[in-house]
Amino acid sequence: MKILSVIVPCYNSQSYMEHAILTLLSGGEDVEILLIDDGSADGTLNLAKKYESMHPDIIRVIHQENKGHGGALNTGIEAAAGAYLKVVDSDDWVNVDAYLKILDELKNVVRNNEPLDMLLSNFVYEKQGAKRKKVIHYRHYLDDDGLFMWSDIRGLPVTNYLMMHSIIYRTQLLKKCGLKLPEHTFYVDSLYAFVPLSHVRTIRYMDLNFY
16 A cells, blocks of 8 residues: 555646656655646656656556646546645655655554544745745644644644645545535645645644655
8 A cells, every 4th residue: 555645737847847756756665656647738748658657656647638736636636545645736846855754654654543634744935046945834833743633733823824735634534525626727725725624633743844
């Protein structure tokens, strides 16, 4: 069984996509990478298939007509077979050291059959050409020492918001909560982040700059 499924919606962004794939491959065979080719019009599909042929036990390519970001996520969630699920946009990447620590934690969760619904980590705004990076973290508001529940949270200010980038959900929670994202619509990230929250009971926070 795969520990983590990673959905990568792929559009016309080959130059960035390859870097995203390479960082995700560092997770090895504990990870399933789902490259959702959402009707790309350049060589994105060929690049995705090249990596699938090189790593057939890790990478799976799914081609579909263009449905937008929401449609790509819907397809990926339906196909995901890992215990947990992460979304990584094809023009982003993950920090490998943080990635491996999170994978180790998720392996322990699965091995010990712990009831973890959502794992949170930090994310970084690293815009090309920008002199400073902006890190969204939760270290002053969430405890980094095991499972907790909503009643244990001290409250998050508007500057430390939850986003798709900070969330790993239990895959079966996403499949069962009825999440269906709108197609051909911009900015579905907030729907992905917040609609499943009412089904989350147990949370873990790792103070790592992962995404």
